[in-house]
Amino acid sequence: MSIFKRGVYHDYRIILFYSTGNGLHITKSIQKKLIENNENVTRIAINTLDLTKPITTTAKHIGIIYPTYALTAPAIVKEFANRLQVSSSPYVFLYAHCGGGAAADSIYSINRILYDNGIHVALKELMYR
Numbered sequence: 001m002s003i004f005k006r007g008v009y010h011d012y013r014i015i016l017f018y019s020t021g022n023g024l025h026i027t028k029s030i031q032k033k034l035i036e037n038n039e040n041v042t043r044i045a046i047n048t049l050d051l052t053k054p055i056t057t058t059a060k061h062i063g064i065i066y067p068t069y070a071l072t073a074p075a076i077v078k079e080f081a082n083r084l085q086v087s088s089s090p091y092v093f094l095y096a097h098c099g100g101g102a103a104a105d106s107i108y109s110i111n112r113i114l115y116d117n118g119i120h121v122a123l124k125e126l127m128y129r
């Protein structure tokens, strides 16, 4: 029996939107790192959610990963941010990626919608290629 007790420390919900696959690749890399750190990760594609209703979660750790479209976040991600309802004050991170153009609004817009929704974002990352 190992003296190292490996345990699951946190439950992460990673919500992602992707089209060409970059976002899926990035999400898998982040997921792998979290799992290496014994975190438990559930990956959810935004397009599997019913965005006509509120999206409620009790998750304490939430990551949102998405690309930049037309200088901002995709409309479906904005809709998701609008619909998201959390039951406590979760740790939320945003990870937006882009093709190298102007992309600051992809982070700003989602941060703003979540803020207006009473959700604080702890970490914001924008990755340029």
Ligand SMILES: Cc1cc2nc3c(=O)[nH]c(=O)nc-3n(C[C@H](O)[C@H](O)[C@H](O)COP(=O)(O)O)c2cc1C
Pocket: 017, 018, 019, 020, 021, 022, 023, 024, 066, 067, 068, 069, 070, 071, 072, 097, 098, 099, 100, 101, 102, 103
């Ligand atoms: C319709 C469309 C619009 C895009 N608009 C921008 C943009 O305004 N600025 C930018 O830097 N990249 C832009 N890109 C590039 C993507 O943000 C980038 O390739 C991203 O990593 C794609 O993620 P995905 O493969 O997960 O869909 C655009 C891509 C597409 C398909």
